[in-house]
Amino acid sequence: MSPTDCEHVLKQIELYLDGELVSSMRVEIEQHLGGCDPCSGHATFQRRLKEVLRSKCGCDQVPPELVDRLRALLERPHAPPS
Numbered sequence: 001m002s003p004t005d006c007e008h009v010l011k012q013i014e015l016y017l018d019g020e021l022v023s024s025m026r027v028e029i030e031q032h033l034g035g036c037d038p039c040s041g042h043a044t045f046q047r048r049l050k051e052v053l054r055s056k057c058g059c060d061q062v063p064p065e066l067v068d069r070l071r072a073l074l075e076r077p078h079a080p081p082s
Contacts, residue, residue: 005032010042013043016043
């Protein structure tokens with residue numbers, strides 16, 4: 001795999017691990033991880049980190065209403081600082 005492929009995969013790894021990628025992108029990432037030990041190792045580390053954080057957080061999932069509110073806030077155009 002070329003460094004560009006790895007860079008692309010690593011930029012998408014969080015979305016992949018959270019199950020937020022469309023199926024075609026998910027398949028592309030899985031294929032890359034199957035043949036790239038460094039990216040696969042990074043994915044394993046991130047997955048384990050998420051598991052530890054989830055277990056220490058004491059919450060299973062974020063309420064859907066909160067997710068919707070956060071997405072709406074992130075999608076709003078930002079005013080330049082004054």
